Amino acid sequence: MPRSLGGREGSPFTGIGPVYMKELADHLSSVRMLVLTLFIIVFGAFPVASSLQQLRTTIGSDAYLFLRIFTIEPEQVPIPFVQALNFVIPLMAIGLGFDLVNSEFNRRTLSRVLSQPLYRDALLLGKFLAGLTTLAVALAALWLIVFGAGLLLLGLPPRGVEVARALGFLVVAVAYGGVWLAVAMFFSVVFRSTATSALSALGLWLFFFILWPLIAQAITRAFVPPEITSLDQYIGLQELALALQRLSPGTLFSEAVLALLNPETRTLGPMLPSQMRGAIMGAPLPLGQSLLLIWPQVTGLIAGMIVVFSASYVIFQREEVRA
Amino acid sequence: MSDNVIDARGLLKLYGGARVVDAIDLSIRRGEIFGLLGPNGAGKTTTILMMLGLTEISGGSVNVLGFNPVRQPLEVKRRVGYLPDAVGFYDNLSARENLIYTARLLDIPRRETEARIMEALRSVDLADVADKRVATYSRGMRQRLGIAEIVMKKAEVAILDEPTSGLDPHATFELLEMIRRLKRGGVAVLLSSHLLDRVQSVCDRVALFNQGKIALMGTVVELANKVLGxxxxxxxxxxxxxxxxxxxxxxxxxxxxxxxxxxxxxxxxxxxxxxxxxxxxxxxxxxxxxxxxxxxxxxxxxxxxxxxxxxx
CATH class of the missing domain: 3.30.70.100 (Alpha-Beta Plaits)
Known part of the structure; x- marks a missing residue:
């Protein structure tokens, strides 16, 4: 155990303010940020534009019209906006985070900065928070654009509960981005080469998007007995499949978003006939109930973010500063 | 308080069993220029990093200006200026902006920052390029900017790691002059180098490193007497x-x-x-x-x- 961790004096947060401000300024003024923002807007604009076109024909028949902008699967572009985000947010987070720490090594600024009165904790946390803020700013901008476009093209103000749900969606999106930012930063601590860390983070992202659903299925299939004899057995299998899927942050994100933006969602797992008793099909849940429903998903995302951040923290503490 | 700004006793660093720094004793006095000399890999940089609390100490103790770099690294780093080997700055920022960042980290009051930065840049002859991006700087200018950072910090001790390596003779001469100026300002300077003739001209005392140990220590004349007779x-x-x-x-x-x-x-x-x-x-x-x-x-x-x- 490094001795400096025990009994050292002074706040670990000394210097976090300047680090945060500098990183934020770097992000916001960088060309990369511009590219990423363009990227996310282009990716988001198509689904939104086409869902708006479709929704104009159904005004009046839907109590949650505004939320449909986010979730409807348009005819021309068969990707709902939230799904596009599910895909693009990790890319953006990785783009912001893959060289947070190793670029300081490569520019040979790390030892100089660390010879100023601050702990490594402050440097890492300041960088992470600045990245998260940048991400939040970009997502909030996108969110506002969608909302504004909705107001203009639907000519109808959203109801309070719709705004609340959409805001909840924004928070979940930032938490989801935070997980991937932490992952990207983890690789930037582990690898000195920025290319290697970018590739590793992108590789992990592809793994979770393409391979993991298939692997989860294969694992579940391995547990299927020759004959399913009871309902409990069947439910058990379903739950195993879901649990495996939920190891991917993308699944947690889409589940949380589904429950928030589709108020009719009553459960995120297998639905039993007993749960259907007394329910009116298609009746929306109150916001509080939806939040209760997604609580595990949201805490899961935040916990994942903290775990990955802690891992990079531990590795960074032990890293030698000399290049 | 004693007259020593740095006191190392039995300082030890192990890397996977190898004794990179092997129980050295070293003291740097107030206001002197002390040279750590030796071939690459002799343990000079590791010794420096241990004094700054930037790497773990495997054994022994070191005291910098009355503080323990293991337990009080912030206090040490507030008072000691460090110019790493091949120092790097943020290329996309100007010299002034780079120093502003350092000033914020040092918590220098905002109304003093500007004056202190300009004074520091003037002292290393970089005032007229203060607003140029560091990307356009030569290696010698970067090293001088590193010295400016130490001047701005008003450090009591300056630790310079290979400050002259890779510089042309003129730039080396200028840099050594700036190191002398630091000393005149009452700063104790510890510098490491493998370029001997240049170091000789500025150092009051030197320590010769060999395989993690201090082989010889003293003034140049003392060492010469010992080795050459x-x-x-x-x-x-x-x-x-x-x-x-x-x-x-x-x-x-x-x-x-x-x-x-x-x-x-x-x-x-x-x-x-x-x-x-x-x-x-x-x-x-x-x-x-x-x-x-x-x-x-x-x-x-x-x-x-x-x-x-x-x-x-």
Whole structure:
């Protein structure tokens, strides 16, 4: 155990303010940020534009019209906006985070900065928070654009509960981005080469998007007995499949978003006939109930973010500063 | 408080069992320039990083300005300026912006920042390029910017790791002048180098590192006496009858070695220049050159490592 961790004096947060401000300024003024923002807007604009076109024909028949902008699967572009985000947010987070720490090594600024009165904790946390803020700013901008476009093209103000749900969606999106930012930063601590860390983070992202659903299925299939004899057995299998899927942050994100933006969602797992008793099909849940429903998903995302951040923290503490 | 700004006792660093820094004792006095010399990989940088609390200490203790870098790294880093080997700055920012960032980290009051930065940049002759991006700076300018950072910090101790490596002779000269200026400002300077002749000209004392140990420590003259043997070496060029014999008969002269046509190297116990001149002239010879040979660190270094290799 490094001795400096025990009994050292002074706040670990000394210097976090300047680090945060500098990183934020770097992000916001960088060309990369511009590219990423363009990227996310282009990716988001198509689904939104086409869902708006479709929704104009159904005004009046839907109590949650505004939320449909986010979730409807348009005819021309068969990707709902939230799904596009599910895909693009990790890319953006990785783009912001893959060289947070190793670029300081490569520019040979790390030892100089660390010879100023601050702990490594402050440097890492300041960088992470600045990245998260940048991400939040970009997502909030996108969110506002969608909302504004909705107001203009639907000519109808959203109801309070719709705004609340959409805001909840924004928070979940930032938490989801935070997980991937932490992952990207983890690789930037582990690898000195920025290319290697970018590739590793992108590789992990592809793994979770393409391979993991298939692997989860294969694992579940391995547990299927020759004959399913009871309902409990069947439910058990379903739950195993879901649990495996939920190891991917993308699944947690889409589940949380589904429950928030589709108020009719009553459960995120297998639905039993007993749960259907007394329910009116298609009746929306109150916001509080939806939040209760997604609580595990949201805490899961935040916990994942903290775990990955802690891992990079531990590795960074032990890293030698000399290049 | 003692007069030492840095005190290391039995400082030890292990890397996977190898003793990279092997229980060294070292003290740096207030207001001196101290040189850590030795081949690459001898443990100089590791020693420096341990003093700054930037790497773990495996054993022993070090005290910097009365603080323990292991437990009080912030206090140490607030008072000690560090110029790493091949220092880097943020290329996309100007010199001024780079220093503003450091000033914020140091928590320098905002209304003082601007004045302190400009004063520091002026002291290293970078004031007129203060707003140019560091990407356009030469290596020498970057090193000077590193010195400016230390000046701005008002550090009591400056630790410079290989400050002159990779610089052309002119830039080296300028940098050494700035190091001397730091000393005049009352800053104790610890610098590491493998470029000996340059270091020799600025260092008050030096320590010679070899495989993690301090092989020799003291002033350049002391080291020369220890390694090359005591005495004052002189170079004499003269013409006349039996110059070597005349030289050899002077009291205090221990050795006369021919050093080319009409030239001799003399080693004496004390300064015998006056007597040499007198004897040669009175013997009817003509003295064309009489110079006091400064013991060269290069020589000390080469001889020492030759002997160390022979002994091994």
């Amino acid at each position: 005591a005495g004052h070496p002189l170079l004499i060029e003269a013409t006349g009858q039996d110059v070597a014999g005349t030289l050899g008969s002077i009291a205090g002269v221990r050795q006369v070695v021919p050093a080319g046509e009409g030239a001799w190297r003399v080693t004496a116990d004390h300064d015998v220049r006056a007597e040499v001149a007198q004897r040669i002239v009175s013997a009817g010879g003509a003295l064309t050159k009489l110079s006091d040979l400064q013991p060269s660190l290069e020589e000390v270094y080469t001889r020492y490592f030759q002997e160390a290799r022979h002994a091994a």
